[in-house]
Amino acid sequence: MKGPWICYCFALFLILNCYSTTAQPPFDYPTANLSTTWVNTESLPHSVNFTDGSRVRAILLRGSFGPKFACGFYCNGTCTSYLFVVFIVQTNSASGIVQPASGFPQVVWSANRDYPVSYGAVLNLTATGEMVLQDVDGSKVWSTNTAEKSVAGLNMTDDGNLVLVDISGSVVWQSFDHPTDCLVPGQRLFQGQQLIPNKGLFAYVGSNPPQVYYTKAVSGNNTNIGRRYARFLNDSLSLFILSIEPSDPDEVITIPPASSSQYMKLMPDGHLKVFEWQSSWLEVADLLDSYLGECSYPMACGRNGVCSDNQQCSCPITSSRINYFTAVNDRQPSLGCSEITPLTCNATKDQVFITLENVTYFNIIADMERVDIETCKQVCVNNCSCKAAIFQYGSDSSSGDCYLPFELFTMMNVDPDVIHRNASAFIKVQQEAPYHYARFTPTLIFILVSFLFLLGVIGCLTYIICKRRWATHMEEESIGEVPGMPNRFSYEELKTATENFNKKLGEGGFGAVF
Ligand SMILES: *[C@@H]1O[C@H](CO)[C@@H](O)[C@H](O)[C@H]1NC(C)=O
Ligand SMILES: *[C@@H]1O[C@H](CO)[C@@H](O)[C@H](O)[C@H]1NC(C)=O
Ligand SMILES: *[C@@H]1O[C@H](CO)[C@@H](O)[C@H](O)[C@H]1NC(C)=O
Ligand SMILES: *[C@@H]1O[C@H](CO)[C@@H](O)[C@H](O)[C@H]1NC(C)=O
Ligand SMILES: *[C@@H]1O[C@H](CO)[C@@H](O)[C@H](O)[C@H]1NC(C)=O
Ligand SMILES: *[C@@H]1O[C@H](CO)[C@@H](O)[C@H](O)[C@H]1NC(C)=O
Numbered sequence: 001m002k003g004p005w006i007c008y009c010f011a012l013f014l015i016l017n018c019y020s021t022t023a024q025p026p027f028d029y030p031t032a033n034l035s036t037t038w039v040n041t042e043s044l045p046h047s048v049n050f051t052d053g054s055r056v057r058a059i060l061l062r063g064s065f066g067p068k069f070a071c072g073f074y075c076n077g078t079c080t081s082y083l084f085v086v087f088i089v090q091t092n093s094a095s096g097i098v099q100p101a102s103g104f105p106q107v108v109w110s111a112n113r114d115y116p117v118s119y120g121a122v123l124n125l126t127a128t129g130e131m132v133l134q135d136v137d138g139s140k141v142w143s144t145n146t147a148e149k150s151v152a153g154l155n156m157t158d159d160g161n162l163v164l165v166d167i168s169g170s171v172v173w174q175s176f177d178h179p180t181d182c183l184v185p186g187q188r189l190f191q192g193q194q195l196i197p198n199k200g201l202f203a204y205v206g207s208n209p210p211q212v213y214y215t216k217a218v219s220g221n222n223t224n225i226g227r228r229y230a231r232f233l234n235d236s237l238s239l240f241i242l243s244i245e246p247s248d249p250d251e252v253i254t255i256p257p258a259s260s261s262q263y264m265k266l267m268p269d270g271h272l273k274v275f276e277w278q279s280s281w282l283e284v285a286d287l288l289d290s291y292l293g294e295c296s297y298p299m300a301c302g303r304n305g306v307c308s309d310n311q312q313c314s315c316p317i318t319s320s321r322i323n324y325f326t327a328v329n330d331r332q333p334s335l336g337c338s339e340i341t342p343l344t345c346n347a348t349k350d351q352v353f354i355t356l357e358n359v360t361y362f363n364i365i366a367d368m369e370r371v372d373i374e375t376c377k378q379v380c381v382n383n384c385s386c387k388a389a390i391f392q393y394g395s396d397s398s399s400g401d402c403y404l405p406f407e408l409f410t411m412m413n414v415d416p417d418v419i420h421r422n423a424s425a426f427i428k429v430q431q432e433a434p435y436h437y438a439r440f441t442p443t444l445i446f447i448l449v450s451f452l453f454l455l456g457v458i459g460c461l462t463y464i465i466c467k468r469r470w471a472t473h474m475e476e477e478s479i480g481e482v483p484g485m486p487n488r489f490s491y492e493e494l495k496t497a498t499e500n501f502n503k504k505l506g507e508g509g510f511g512a513v514f
């Protein structure tokens with residue numbers, strides 16, 4: 001009597017299977033209640049290692065089958081430190097994270113970008129409704145500061161927003177209000193600090209003060225009394241600054257329509273890129289490229305670098321061939337240049353300008369307009385924070401625009417016959433006595449030391465031979481000292497020079513404001 005039993009089991013299996021495909025039991029884990037604690041260890045069940053060296057430990061994940069949003073701990077490389085992030089991963093129909101060899105996690109938001117935590121760090125959704133990230137040593141790294149705001153739970157939404165909601169379902173806190181370097185479709189980038197009196201979209205390098213390298217201004221009558229924002233839509237980045245949705249945006253920057261999951265990211269070099277999932281993550285648009293040349297990005301050739309066509313990077317050189325700058329890395333000129341002798345406010349009397357002709361600056365907003373070249377230079381001389389005076393003649397050729405950066409990023413070579421105006425950069429450099437030695441490369445110092453050493457040896461030998469010869473013929477005479485081993489000073493200078501070479505390029509920040 002085995003036959004019917006097998007049939008029965010088979011039927012049951014079919015029914016179960018049928019149920020699972022039609023009723024879609026929830027395999028995902030998109031929400032959490034108060035008083036929940038997650039520890040960044042193997043205790044988190046949804047952990048995946050990717051072949052590019054990155055790793056995620058998912059806490060919440062919404063949806064199944066295809067690119068989906070999740071939040072959790074993320075690391076890459078040595079994985080000695082982790083971030084709490086929102087990311088996109090590939091999922092199967094059971095909401096499992098799959099494709100570890102191509103579906104690398106794309107981080108679109110992070111809570112603690114500048115304060116990574118260790119293995120064993122704790123994320124609490126406390127009983128009082130606050131999300132708190134604690135490092136393994138107990139130090140509080142990040143918090144939503146939402147205690148006493150009647151939070152009822154945490155929700156990872158379909159469109160990549162991590163939200164704390166109250167009993168009625170209204171949003172108390174959301175990650176969309178705290179954008180980092182990415183936007184996901186639907187997300188709005190609200191008006192930031194009012195840095196510039198114009199209205200529009202700006203991209204700037206986050207130095208102090210910020211330097212603007214891109215602007216899309218809008219004009220017209222203002223009908224928008226609410227908040228101003230740019231919104232990432234299916235085929236555009238749309239500016240709603242003077243107008244309000246659902247009416248037409250003031251300006252659009254077009255983006256290829258999404259055939260799958262997309263996100264937008266402001267890269268560390270200032271490019272604004274859109275990525276799309278097409279069996280791997282591909283770059284589908286570089287939004288500012290239609291407006292900016294490669295040399296117009298502030299980090300095209302790093303700090304203090306000079307950018308020529310086709311992104312040839314070099315360090316500032318003077319006609320007298322005295323070097324005040326050296327490449328951070330000789331093999332990668334695009335990493336920029338460092339000062340051989342740093343500027344010191346103590347010794348402004350030893351500061352001079354080196355002049356670079358036919359060179360200008362990306363900064364769109366001049367610090368002084370319609371001034372003459374001497375005024376421009378003098379203001380820089382008088383302010384110790386000023387690193388360079390960059391001057392570009394106006395159309396009348398008697399006055400022009402003056403840029404006085406406090407941090408000097410990439411400068412660009414221009415052809416005055418093409419832009420129809422002359423431009424020059426006057427870069428402030430420190431001139432002090434020891435710099436002559438500091439300029440010596442380690443190789444030169446090595447040759448010098450070897451030479452002096454050789455001279456010493458030859459001297460000694462000559463002395464000994466002569467002494468022997470003389471000793472045979474006459475009474476001893478005293479002879480002056482021979483040159484000994486040089487030269488502690490050279491060694492110190494070698495150290496200084498090496499330290500200068502090793503000086504690393506600091507990271508520039510970028511942002512967008514209206
Ligand atoms: C949250 O609490 C509600 C009500 O007690 C419960 O139905 C739900 O399953 C809980 N959710 C999670 C993710 O634990
Ligand atoms: C990921 O890699 C780490 C270190 O190699 C290992 O300890 C861990 O078990 C791996 N996790 C998974 C889910 O494979
Ligand atoms: C992880 O780091 C590697 C090497 O730096 C890089 O190629 C890769 O893109 C990173 N992965 C992610 C998901 O960012
Ligand atoms: C987080 O949760 C753990 C375990 O429940 C607890 O020991 C710790 O005190 C909590 N930290 C905070 C800041 O609430
Ligand atoms: C969570 O977000 C989804 C949208 O992705 C929404 O449908 C759902 O109602 C939200 N849940 C709560 C508890 O707010
Ligand atoms: C702005 O408003 C004024 C007065 O209402 C009107 O004359 C003008 O045409 C409007 N300009 C634009 C660009 O809509």
Ligand SMILES: *[C@@H]1O[C@H](CO)[C@@H](O)[C@H](O)[C@H]1NC(C)=O
Pocket residue numbers: 234235257258259260261
């Ligand atoms: C975006 O729009 C195109 C057509 O304009 C459409 O085919 C596509 O499905 C849309 N993508 C998404 C993710 O909605």
Ligand SMILES: *[C@@H]1O[C@H](CO)[C@@H](O)[C@H](O)[C@H]1NC(C)=O
Pocket residue numbers: 344345346
């Ligand atoms: C500036 O001068 C003071 C006093 O002479 C000295 O202590 C300090 O180290 C100097 N600072 C620099 C950056 O050289």
Ligand SMILES: *[C@@H]1O[C@H](CO)[C@@H](O)[C@H](O)[C@H]1NC(C)=O
Pocket residue numbers: 357358415416417
């Ligand atoms: C600057 O450009 C002008 C005109 O093309 C040229 O005559 C001059 O030699 C250039 N100066 C330098 C230093 O390249």
Ligand SMILES: *[C@@H]1O[C@H](CO)[C@@H](O)[C@H](O)[C@H]1NC(C)=O
Pocket residue numbers: 382383384385
């Ligand atoms: C340099 O200029 C900045 C900006 O104008 C100003 O805040 C600062 O006080 C000036 N420093 C000096 C030493 O004049």
Ligand SMILES: *[C@@H]1O[C@H](CO)[C@@H](O)[C@H](O)[C@H]1NC(C)=O
Pocket residue numbers: 393397416420421422
């Ligand atoms: C640029 O400067 C040179 C020399 O100073 C001058 O001959 C030339 O007319 C200037 N060109 C422009 C476009 O101002």
